[in-house]
Amino acid sequence: MPTTQKTYSPKASEVTRAWRLVDAEGQTLGRLATQVAGYLRGKHLPTFAEHMDVGDFVVVINASRIRLTGNKARDRFYYRHSTYPGGLKSVALGDVLARHPERVIKHTVRGMLPHNALGRKQLRKLKIYGGPEHPHAAQFRATEKQRQATTQTPTTITSRTTEAASA
Numbered sequence: 738m739p740t741t742q743k744t745y746s747p748k749a750s751e752v753t754r755a756w757r758l759v760d761a762e763g764q765t766l767g768r769l770a771t772q773v774a775g776y777l778r779g780k781h782l783p784t785f786a787e788h789m790d791v792g793d794f795v796v797v798i799n800a801s802r803i804r805l806t807g808n809k810a811r812d813r814f815y816y817r818h819s820t821y822p823g824g825l826k827s828v829a830l831g832d833v834l835a836r837h838p839e840r841v842i843k844h845t846v847r848g849m850l851p852h853n854a855l856g857r858k859q860l861r862k863l864k865i866y867g868g869p870e871h872p873h874a875a876q877f878r879a880t881e882k883q884r885q886a887t888t889q890t891p892t893t894i895t896s897r898t899t900e901a902a903s904a
Contacts, residue, residue, distance in 0.1 A: 747784045747791060754862070755793045755884070756876045762799040765806060766845055773797060773842075774849035777859045790855060794862045794876070800838040801867040810834065815844070839865035 757776050761769055779785050779792035810831030818825050834841050842865050850856035864873060 745784070747786055747789060749789070751784070752789070752791050753883075756873060756880045757793050757795050758871075758877065759795060759797045760799055761797050761842065762802040763804055765804050766809075766841065769797075769803065770842065770845040770849055773863065774846050777846070777850065777862055788855070790858050792859055792862065794873075795864070796871050796873050797839075797842055797863070797865045798869050798871055799867075800842050800865050801834070803834070803838065803842065805830065805834070838867045 759769070759773060759776075773795050775781055776795050777792045779790070782791060784791060811829060813830040814827040815830065815833060816825060816827050830841065843860070843863065846863060847856070847860055850859050864871065
């Protein structure tokens with residue numbers, strides 16, 4: 738009887754989230770949004786599972802300097818309706834980008850995530866700032882320390898084993 742391999746499914750206790758910094762300056766909106774959505778979902782990880790939130794936290798800076806191709810700033814509109822007759826409101830993408838650049842990126846990324854409770858949970862890990870400053874420097878330092886601790890091997894243990902082997 739041939740042996741079969743079991744499918745790996747990560748447990749919630751095994752998930753470790755890193756913090757990623759994405760600079761939006763000069764990047765095209767859609768290409769940036771797909772990159773960010775992939776990080777939020779965890780598709781870059783070998784332990785990716787569609788039914789779990791295994792992705793990283795993402796901080797996007799310089800959102801006001803995003804690039805739009807063609808005439809999208811003028812021709813693309815965001816619509817909302819007040820539920821009253823004649824209550825349809827529309828705002829051009831360029832106007833929203835000028836006033837609230839973080840809303841443009843958040844709206845685009847939201848459309849690329851699952852449209853359920855899991856997608857809403859993943860979207861909460863997205864932090865967007867219009868300028869280059871952000872208040873998450875401590876999280877990045879903690880992630881870097883954690884990464885160094887997992888890759889670093891203790892030198893005292895290896896020196897003892899080499900001394901014991903030579904004796």
